[in-house]
Amino acid sequence: MxxxxxxxxxxxxxxxxxxxxxxxxxxxxxxxxxxxxxxxxxxxxxxxxxxxxxxxxxxxxxxxxxxxxxxxxxxxxxxxxxxxxxxxxxxAHENYASNYKHVNSANSTGDRLDFNELNQAFERALASLPLQPRRVFELKYYQGMSYLEIANSLHISISTVEKHMIKALKRIRKQIKRFSAC
Known part of the structure; x- marks a missing residue:
């Protein structure tokens, strides 16, 4: 150069x-x-x-x-x-993890029930996603892959990965919104 x-x-x-x-x-x-x-x-x-x-x-x-x-x-x-x-x-991830630890360590049966309901709502929201947004979300948050790694793994562009992630997060947030006051 x-x-x-x-x-x-x-x-x-x-x-x-x-x-x-x-x-x-x-x-x-x-x-x-x-x-x-x-x-x-x-x-x-x-x-x-x-x-x-x-x-x-x-x-x-x-x-x-x-x-x-x-x-x-x-x-x-x-x-x-x-x-x-x-x-x-x-x-957002740290807040979720902090709330998870807090609820998981709480002694209150009500707190555990609330957490279980939230977790079930989250799992339902994730399961209701279309295939590609769900795969992108799972690869990012369960496998810890970067957007570039996901794009290469799924043979799609990074911008498509970002669009799928935005779609997944919006739908999950919408379906678990009632738990945000907890």
Whole structure:
């Protein structure tokens, strides 16, 4: 890779499908994005996964990219958005796990019954999902796979994985909504 990085030229080459242009962008910005992401998540694997998702998205969207700022600003804004979504999901997951532990350790029979009802409602909601959203959800939360791993496993795009996950989460939330006041 040359020392000189002509962003406009590299972006045009990327839009034309050049893997070399993609590699130039990757090597130009990976370290900066990693440092920024790692400062937020404090976990090397999570930071690398988020950056991998970002670059995968960049490759998939290469033909339709409309970057009105610098590529650096675009990529950092995109990773901030991914960090926001990641943090939101992580907090929701931790809250669910915390409630699960709390209810599971409670002595009250009523609490156990409420938890059992919630768990049954969750299982029914999961079972009622169409096949692909259910498979995506299970691979993410039961197998711990990343969106990229799920996409590769199911031979679908990452954006399709995201759409299936959004659909699954919306339907599950809707069906267990009455338990949110517990």
């Amino acid at each position: 040359s020392v000189h990085f002509n962003e406009r030229v590299v972006l045009e080459e990327l839009k034309a499908g050049s893997e070399q242009a993609f590699e130039k962008i990757y090597f130009q910005f990976w370290e900066s994005l990693f440092n920024h992401t790692y400062q937020r998540v404090k976990n090397e694997d999570e930071a690398k996964e988020l950056i991998q998702d970002l670059f995968t998205d960049l490759w998939h969207k290469r033909h339709s990219l409309d970057i009105r700022t610098s590529l650096n600003a675009y990529l950092h804004a995109a990773i901030r958005y991914k960090l926001f979504k990641h943090t939101k999901l992580k907090i």
